[in-house]
Amino acid sequence: xxTIKNIxxxxxxxxxxxxxxxxxxxxxxxxxxxLASMGLFTYIEQxxxxxxxxGLSDQVSWGLYVANFTYLVGVAAAAVMxxxxxxxxxxxxxxxVVILGEALAVAACVMAIxxxxxxxxxxxxxxxxxxxxxxxxxxxxLLTWDVIVLTGYLLIxxxxxxxxxxxxxxxxxxxxxxxxxxxxxxxxxxxxxHTITAFLFVSNTARPFWHSALSAxxxxxxxxxxxxxxxxxxxxxxxKVKIFHIGWNIINLLAIIVSIAMQINLVMLxxxxxxxxxxxxxxxxxxxxxxxxxxxxxxxxxxxxxGILLNLGAAILLMxxxxxxxxxxxxxxxxxxxxxxxxxxxxxxxxxxYIPTPIGEIFEYAPTQVEVQVSLGILxxxxxxxxxxxxxxxxxxxxxxxxxxxxxx
Amino acid sequence: xxxxxxxxxxxxxxxxxxxxxxxxVGAGALASDxxxxxxxxxxxxxxxxxxxxxxxxxxxxxxxxxxxxxRRYKSxxxxxxxxxxxxxxxxxLFGYALNxxxxxxxxxxxxxxxxxxxxxxxxxxxxxxxxxxxxxxxNLEEASHYYSAEKEVPAPGKFYLPIQCHQCENPPxxxxxxxxxxxxxxxxxxxxxxxxxxxxxxxxxxxxxxxxRFNWRNPNLPKDKINPDTHYLSNRPREKGVMExxxxxxxxxxxxxxPACQAACPTGARVFGNLLDPKSEIRxxxxxxxxxxxxxxxxxxxxFWYFSD
Numbered sequence: 101x102x103t104i105k106n107i108x109x110x111x112x113x114x115x116x117x118x119x120x121x122x123x124x125x126x127x128x129x130x131x132x133x134x135l136a137s138m139g140l141f142t143y144i145e146q147x148x149x150x151x152x153x154x155g156l157s158d159q160v161s162w163g164l165y166v167a168n169f170t171y172l173v174g175v176a177a178a179a180v181m182x183x184x185x186x187x188x189x190x191x192x193x194x195x196x197v198v199i200l201g202e203a204l205a206v207a208a209c210v211m212a213i214x215x216x217x218x219x220x221x222x223x224x225x226x227x228x229x230x231x232x233x234x235x236x237x238x239x240x241x242l243l244t245w246d247v248i249v250l251t252g253y254l255l256i257x258x259x260x261x262x263x264x265x266x267x268x269x270x271x272x273x274x275x276x277x278x279x280x281x282x283x284x285x286x287x288x289x290x291x292x293x294h295t296i297t298a299f300l301f302v303s304n305t306a307r308p309f310w311h312s313a314l315s316a317x318x319x320x321x322x323x324x325x326x327x328x329x330x331x332x333x334x335x336x337x338x339x340k341v342k343i344f345h346i347g348w349n350i351i352n353l354l355a356i357i358v359s360i361a362m363q364i365n366l367v368m369l370x371x372x373x374x375x376x377x378x379x380x381x382x383x384x385x386x387x388x389x390x391x392x393x394x395x396x397x398x399x400x401x402x403x404x405x406x407g408i409l410l411n412l413g414a415a416i417l418l419m420x421x422x423x424x425x426x427x428x429x430x431x432x433x434x435x436x437x438x439x440x441x442x443x444x445x446x447x448x449x450x451x452x453x454y455i456p457t458p459i460g461e462i463f464e465y466a467p468t469q470v471e472v473q474v475s476l477g478i479l480x481x482x483x484x485x486x487x488x489x490x491x492x493x494x495x496x497x498x499x500x501x502x503x504x505x506x507x508x509x
Numbered sequence: 510x511x512x513x514x515x516x517x518x519x520x521x522x523x524x525x526x527x528x529x530x531x532x533x534v535g536a537g538a539l540a541s542d543x544x545x546x547x548x549x550x551x552x553x554x555x556x557x558x559x560x561x562x563x564x565x566x567x568x569x570x571x572x573x574x575x576x577x578x579x580r581r582y583k584s585x586x587x588x589x590x591x592x593x594x595x596x597x598x599x600x601x602l603f604g605y606a607l608n609x610x611x612x613x614x615x616x617x618x619x620x621x622x623x624x625x626x627x628x629x630x631x632x633x634x635x636x637x638x639x640x641x642x643x644x645x646x647x648n649l650e651e652a653s654h655y656y657s658a659e660k661e662v663p664a665p666g667k668f669y670l671p672i673q674c675h676q677c678e679n680p681p682x683x684x685x686x687x688x689x690x691x692x693x694x695x696x697x698x699x700x701x702x703x704x705x706x707x708x709x710x711x712x713x714x715x716x717x718x719x720x721x722r723f724n725w726r727n728p729n730l731p732k733d734k735i736n737p738d739t740h741y742l743s744n745r746p747r748e749k750g751v752m753e754x755x756x757x758x759x760x761x762x763x764x765x766x767x768p769a770c771q772a773a774c775p776t777g778a779r780v781f782g783n784l785l786d787p788k789s790e791i792r793x794x795x796x797x798x799x800x801x802x803x804x805x806x807x808x809x810x811x812x813f814w815y816f817s818d
Contacts, residue, residue, distance in 0.1 A: 126526060126529070129530075130529055130530065130533050131533075133530050133533040133534060133537070134533040134534075134536050134537050134540075135537065136537070137533060137534040137535075137536075137537025137538060138536075138537035138538070138540045138541050139537070139541075140537070140541075141537055141538040141540075141541035142541040142542070144541075145541065148548040148550065149546040149547070149548045149726065150546070150548075150724070150725055150726040150727060150749035150750060151708075151723075151725045151726075151749075151750065152546055152725040152726035152749075153546055154725075156725070157725070158713070158719075158721075158722055158723055159719075161710045161713045161714065161723060162710065162714070216709075219709070219710075220707055220708050220709050220750075221706070221707065221708015221709070221710070221723065221724070221749070221750025221751060221752075222706065222707045222708040222750040222751060223707075224558070225688075225705070225706075225707045226707070228562075228688040228690070228705060228707055229687065229688060229707075234562070234688060235562055235565070235688050235689040235690075235705075236687070236688070237686055237687050237688060237689045240684045240685070241684065241685050241686055241687040241711065242685065242711075243685070243687035243709060243711050244687045247687070300711075301714075303685065303715070304681075304685075304714045304715050305681070305717070305807050306681070306714075306715065306716065306717030306804070306807060307714065382648060382649075382650055385650055453714075456650055457719045458716065458717050458718065458719045458804075459638060459640065459649050459652075459654075459672055459718060459719045460640070460648075460649035460650035460651070460652050460654075461638075461654045461719075469542065473540075473541060473542075477537075
């Protein structure tokens, strides 16, 4: 009984802090609610009229939505880069901020799930997934695997910090064995969500651009680039506006992770470019379309090279100690990596898989305004979740540390 | 400041914030703009939303589901449409062979297919794609998909390769469907339950023959273009957001008729039949002609062969 009351009180405390803030905070929330509602109303249009309102076609049947989904799964997986040093190696600073990484994972998971949902032709039939009532084609269908690992990862990232914070709040002792066990599980789980998302594509033998053993490792490398890069940017901002003192130690550690992951990612890119283009046969038509253009069609060429240049630039800035440790340049490099990886792994990976079609037709794709607005709406929902979670977590962590950080109203 | 006033103040601030959020939602609605496509969604009985998977329904439930569909089609299209549930015959496995020497690229098969299968019209959804290739090559990526219908065919120096669903024995589309909305019937035909498909398009990614089509909108099916002779698993009218495909005209072939594409072919290039019947024409072709299958290396084991004279 007491536990239930305690949980209630704890939830109340969290909710109270989530909605406390000044003009800037409410301005930011207003902006996000605007985008989210625009996305929602646009989605209603898509729902009523069908997916003809998107730029998708029988030729290119996945586009911007799935591109965002793929990218965000990677961002979610990146929380593991804080979980491991915090819980396994007991890195002090990592321990203080790991919860922010987990909050990001939650927001990214929710966005990923929303992006898959808006890409479905019949989201009203989602109950067909439920065992017994519906039919769940596991283990044959990779999408069922993705449903399992994504919801599982979402739960892990809600429960682990929830468990720790609850005990922190009441100054009671959390069971370290439970924490270690779940942290270890979340480590493997993070790898699995991204590997399985890659397998969603790799399993299609008819599409040689995706059907490559390198796809899953490249997904991981790019995830461990863009995820921590995004975390660095959030940390730097929080630090800058003096909401939460992060400590540059952990930021520098993350910067090294981003730097190494980006270098591995680029090595794999070169390997892929060589394999696809040195003896360019029919199997490399998609890669030719992406990097060089094919038979006069080259919508993606300027986009992918922008992405590659951004990644290359970020890699150089991160490799050199002097620029990496300059916090302004680090911020810039991280922003470059976030955008560069989005291009490379979002549209740069999903779309060329469809061009040409398995029977050789070239039909290009460009997203419509509907897709762009719905995507912005989902990103705003993720932003809302992340913001509100941060608002709750920071005073909680302050409470734990006994430091007096702001919770101004 | 009295406590009362404090509470009043708090309430005032809160209501301002709520008003602000409301304004944000309203502004979002205005910014969402309209797309110009018509929304013509059929009215459905509740039962249709909650009916089970075709293979999970009892015979009574199937009967109910069919009656419900026929009622809906009647009110939607103002026309009596029969939905059959003819089961597969025993000892029948359908197969197809196509003589590429005889095919002249007239695309009569494409036309006939759209006339009997109730696909989306204008632009027409087509299950069969006829490729025009240069003689001396077999590279699909060099093929012409949209050779002009006005130009005379066969064009000099060209040959023609019609592609449709190959009804694979090891279908990757079936393996990849998360909800088993598509499956292989005992007579070898890969079908879709249009009331079960969730529209994720995984099967579309998996198909090596680009044989699957998606309803990006509610199909445009004028009353006079409807074929009222339909089957639950093939040509009954579809709705938006679901997948469909060639079923070798299951509504005809299970009754012993020819598929529409074969019936329409003016050159007799198409041979359809029961692979388990040693006296069938298709068996004669497989045993006496040099046949090949498209992308056989992918191990999907298509039941669609090509041969030449």
